[in-house]
Amino acid sequence: MTYSHNASIGVEQFAAAAASPWWAQIYVQRDRVVTADYMARCADLGAAAFVLTLDVPGTLADTAFRRSPLTGAVAIRGNVGPTGGGSGAAAESAITPEVVASLVQGSRLPVWAKGVMAPADALAALDAGAAGIIVSNHGRRQLGGVAPVADVLGGITDAVAGRAPVLVDGGIRSGIDVVRALALGASAVGIGRPVLWALAAGGQAGLEAVLQALTDEVATALAGLGAARVADVTRSMVRRASD
Numbered sequence: 001m002t003y004s005h006n007a008s009i010g011v012e013q014f015a016a017a018a019a020s021p022w023w024a025q026i027y028v029q030r031d032r033v034v035t036a037d038y039m040a041r042c043a044d045l046g047a048a049a050f051v052l053t054l055d056v057p058g059t060l061a062d063t064a065f066r067r068s069p070l071t072g073a074v075a076i077r078g079n080v081g082p083t084g085g086g087s088g089a090a091a092e093s094a095i096t097p098e099v100v101a102s103l104v105q106g107s108r109l110p111v112w113a114k115g116v117m118a119p120a121d122a123l124a125a126l127d128a129g130a131a132g133i134i135v136s137n138h139g140r141r142q143l144g145g146v147a148p149v150a151d152v153l154g155g156i157t158d159a160v161a162g163r164a165p166v167l168v169d170g171g172i173r174s175g176i177d178v179v180r181a182l183a184l185g186a187s188a189v190g191i192g193r194p195v196l197w198a199l200a201a202g203g204q205a206g207l208e209a210v211l212q213a214l215t216d217e218v219a220t221a222l223a224g225l226g227a228a229r230v231a232d233v234t235r236s237m238v239r240r241a242s243d
Helices: 011-017 032-044 063-067 097-105 119-127 149-160 175-183 193-225
Strands: 023-026 050-053 111-116 132-136 166-169 188-190
Touching: 011 032, 023 032, 032 097, 050 097, 097 111, 097 119, 111 119, 119 132, 119 149, 132 149, 149 166, 149 175, 175 188, 175 193
Parallel strands: 023 050, 050 111, 111 132, 132 166, 166 188
Antiparallel strands: none
């Protein structure tokens, strides 16, 4: 699991309850002392890696999203405070390769670059020291008209050429989506909204049901493709609409 910098509970409370490996997501703050403090706390509390979000330039997404009032749990920022920090007005609006390199050099943990949608950006992040790439369009809510991750994933994995792992998230809703992503070169696949929807609708049992359904769908897709295991999945098994 990747813990969000903007979670409604602070990282100390989250880490105390975590029973499995977890990574910590970062929104870089203009005040780098705040960012360094947050990273140090996460490392001390057992995070295994950092996920540096690159595609939020100090705003809260598109116009329609910004008009929606933040109420209830989503209005709470568990890491906002004298030693916290969150996204929004305090976030750095220009994440450059130099910023990535600075965070990598100051981190005790691997730093992954998330929000990558172009081969050149993937290579720039790796040159700056990123441990891996996470292809993501932020759920397609950050910028109107942004490309689906399926359209850019193959080009990015080709450019990276095995230099580092490439993960992907955004729009994964079925086991077939997972297999498509693996066929396009992803090392692993992230899911967000299905987890939150399942927890909201059915608690732990709902989440377990969704994860099991995804696992079963992956197995069914592999069988349908004649692939005995995930390693047998190839890009030739992906059919594009234009084919």
